[in-house]
Amino acid sequence: MSAAHILVVDDESDIRNLLTEILSEEGYEVDAAANAGEARASRAHRVPDLVLLDIWMPDVDGITLLREWSTQGGESCPVVMMSGHGTVETAVEATRLGAFDFVEKPLSLAKLLRTVERALDAGRRRRGKGRLTVPPLMVPVGKSSVMRQLRSELVQLAGSSRVLFFGEPGSGREAFARFLHESGSHASRPVVALVSSTVRESDAETVLLGTQTGETVKPGVFEQAAGSTLFISDIEDLPAAAQRIVLGVLETGSFTRIGGSDPVPFTARVLASAQAGIEQRAAGGEFRRDLLAQLNTFIFRVPPLRDYSEDVPELLRYYVDRLVDAESLPFRKFSVAAQNRLRNYPWPGNIREMHNLVHRLLLKGGTDEIGLEEVERELAVQAPHEEPLVKQDLLALPLREAREQFERTYLQQQLLLCNGKVGLLAKRVGMERTHLYRKLRSLGVEFRNISEE
Numbered sequence: 048m049s050a051a052h053i054l055v056v057d058d059e060s061d062i063r064n065l066l067t068e069i070l071s072e073e074g075y076e077v078d079a080a081a082n083a084g085e086a087r088a089s090r091a092h093r094v095p096d097l098v099l100l101d102i103w104m105p106d107v108d109g110i111t112l113l114r115e116w117s118t119q120g121g122e123s124c125p126v127v128m129m130s131g132h133g134t135v136e137t138a139v140e141a142t143r144l145g146a147f148d149f150v151e152k153p154l155s156l157a158k159l160l161r162t163v164e165r166a167l168d169a170g171r172r173r174r175g176k177g178r179l180t181v182p183p184l185m186v187p188v189g190k191s192s193v194m195r196q197l198r199s200e201l202v203q204l205a206g207s208s209r210v211l212f213f214g215e216p217g218s219g220r221e222a223f224a225r226f227l228h229e230s231g232s233h234a235s236r237p238v239v240a241l242v243s244s245t246v247r248e249s250d251a252e253t254v255l256l257g258t259q260t261g262e263t264v265k266p267g268v269f270e271q272a273a274g275s276t277l278f279i280s281d282i283e284d285l286p287a288a289a290q291r292i293v294l295g296v297l298e299t300g301s302f303t304r305i306g307g308s309d310p311v312p313f314t315a316r317v318l319a320s321a322q323a324g325i326e327q328r329a330a331g332g333e334f335r336r337d338l339l340a341q342l343n344t345f346i347f348r349v350p351p352l353r354d355y356s357e358d359v360p361e362l363l364r365y366y367v368d369r370l371v372d373a374e375s376l377p378f379r380k381f382s383v384a385a386q387n388r389l390r391n392y393p394w395p396g397n398i399r400e401m402h403n404l405v406h407r408l409l410l411k412g413g414t415d416e417i418g419l420e421e422v423e424r425e426l427a428v429q430a431p432h433e434e435p436l437v438k439q440d441l442l443a444l445p446l447r448e449a450r451e452q453f454e455r456t457y458l459q460q461q462l463l464l465c466n467g468k469v470g471l472l473a474k475r476v477g478m479e480r481t482h483l484y485r486k487l488r489s490l491g492v493e494f495r496n497i498s499e500e
Contacts, residue, residue: 088230211347212318220280220320297338388422
C-alpha cells in the first residue's frame with residue numbers, strides 16, 4: 048500500500064521542519080501545520096493515518112484541538128501528543144480524550160519513531176475491523192504549488208456565505224466546495240446537494256420550498272440545508288422557475304412552504320458550480336443576470352487536471368487506496384513508466400476521467416503492477432480534432448503523426464488569431480510566406496475558408 052500519511056502540528060518551525068525531514072526520510076508522507084486553523088484545514092482535506100500534536104500553541108492549544116476532534120465523530124486516527132513542559136494532569140487529560148501516547152521535548156528521535164510505528168500499527172488494526180466508505184467525489188489532493196494555493200484560498204473563504212465555483216466538467220468543483228464546507232463553522236452538519244438538471248419546471252417549488260399539509264411538513268432543500276451548506280451543481284441547468292425561486296429566497300432571506308402560510312428563515316450558506324460561459328448565457332438572457340450576481344459574491348476557479356499534472360502520481364495512489372478500501376478490489380500499483388505517461392496525458396475528462404480509469408484497471412485485475420502497455424490500451428487513441436490542443440493526447444500517436452497533428456492544430460489556431468491573413472501568420476510564427484503556404488496545404492489547413500469567414 049502507499050506510504051502512511053502523518054500530520055505534524057507544531058507552532059515551532061524548527062521542530063516542524065525537523066520532523067518533516069526525518070519522517071519523510073523514513074518513507075512516510077508528511078504534512079505540517081503551524082496552528083489549529085491549518086491543522087483543521089489539513090484534516091478536512093484528508094484524514095491522516097497519524098497526528099503528532101503539540102500541546103502548547105498560541106491560538107488554540109493541542110488539548111482543546113484534540114477535544115474538538117474527539118467530539119466530532121466520523122473518521123479518526125491515532126494522535127500522539129508532544130510537549131516540552133507537560134504535567135501529569137495534562138497527560139491524563141490527553142489520554143482521556145483518546146490520545147495514543149505522550150512524548151516529551153526535546154524529542155528522542157529513536158523513541159519518537161518507535162511511538163510512530165506503534166501508533167500506525169494500532170490505527171491499521173482499528174481500521175481493519177471495519178472498512179471506511181469513500182465519498183463519490185474526492186477532496187482536493189496534491190502537493191503542487193497550484194493545489195497548495197487553492198487550499199489556502201479556500202480556507203480564507205471559509206466564512207463566506209456565497210461562493211461560485213467555475214471549472215470544466217469533471218474537474219472536482221463539488222470536492223472543492225465540500226472542502227470549503229469542512230473548513231468552516233458548518234463542518235459538523237452535512238452538505239445538502241442539489242443537482243440542477245434533476246429539477247423540472249413543474250416541480251421546482253416542491254423540490255426547493257417543500258410542502259405543508261396541516262402539521263405535516265415535507266421539507267424542501269432550502270429547509271434541509273438549514274444551518275449548513277446548500278450546494279447547487281451546474282446552476283446553468285436550473286429551469287426558469289427554479290431560478291426565480293432561488294433568487295427570491297436569496298434576496299428576502301426566507302421562504303414559505305407550499306400549503307403553508309408562515310415564512311421560514313433561510314439560514315444556509317449557498318455554494319454553486321458553473322461551467323465557463325455562464326456570463327455569456329446571462330448576457331443573452333438564457334440565465335438570470337440578477338441571480339448570477341447574487342451567487343458570485345466570491346468566484347473560485349477550479350483548474351483542469353492538466354494544470355497540476357505533477358500531482359498525478361499522488362492522485363493515482365489516492366484513488367487506488369480509496370477504491371481498494373471502498374470496494375474490496377485487489378491492490379495494484381502503477382509502474383513509474385505508467386505514472387509518467389499519465390502525467391503527460393491531457394485528461395480531457397479531468398478528475399472524473401482519472402477515477403474511472405483507475406476503477407477499470409482495478410476491476411480488470413492482473414499483476415500487482417499496472418504497466419505502460421496496460422495504460423495505453425485504456426487511453427483513447429486520439430482526441431477529436433475539434434478538441435483544443437491542450438486536450439489532445441499526442442503521446443498516443445507515432446512521432447510523425449503527433450508532429451503533424453500538433454502543427455495542424457497550432458497553425459489553425461494561430462490563423463484564427465490572425466483573422467485568416469497568411470502574411471500576418473507568417474510573421475507571427477516566424478516562417479517565410481512561400482514555405483508557409485506549402486506547409487498549410489500539406490497539412491490540409493483551409494486558410495482561404497478561414498480568411499473568408
